[in-house]
Amino acid sequence: MRTMRQGPNIARQRLVQGMALAVLLVVGSVAVAGPSGILAWGENQRMLEQRSVRIAQLRDKRDRLRNRVDLLAPDHVDPDLAGELLRSNLNVARPDEMVMLVP
Structure with a gap:
């Protein structure tokens, strides 16, 4: 039973980490190529x-x-x-x- 609880918990953590990574990538791309970015x-x-x-x-x-x-x-x-x-x-x-x- 212990493995069953860890499975969904790990999936949720990966989902949260993936969403955080996606947000960071969007913010980074706007900082580089946005209307007031480096380019x-x-x-x-x-x-x-x-x-x-x-x-x-x-x-x-x-x-x-x-x-x-x-x-x-x-x-x-x-x-x-x-x-x-x-x-x-x-x-x-x-x-x-x-x-x-x-x-």
Whole structure:
């Protein structure tokens, strides 16, 4: 009778050990090949560098736009910028002016 009780007990232990091994293998494979795993680390670094460059470009553009907004403040408009905007948007020019477009 003693052998009968050990048989199911051993089978249950092997089943538990097999399930634990399967869980560990899944966790290990996700750690290596998952979206934030070791294999994706290089790709994440490359994307971080690209986005850092893009952020710097956007900051420069924001600063240029902020400068133009400051120059167009209603209480102190920059006359040069106002003239530039009038000429470019409304095609306004004096008869004695020569317009040269510079790309």
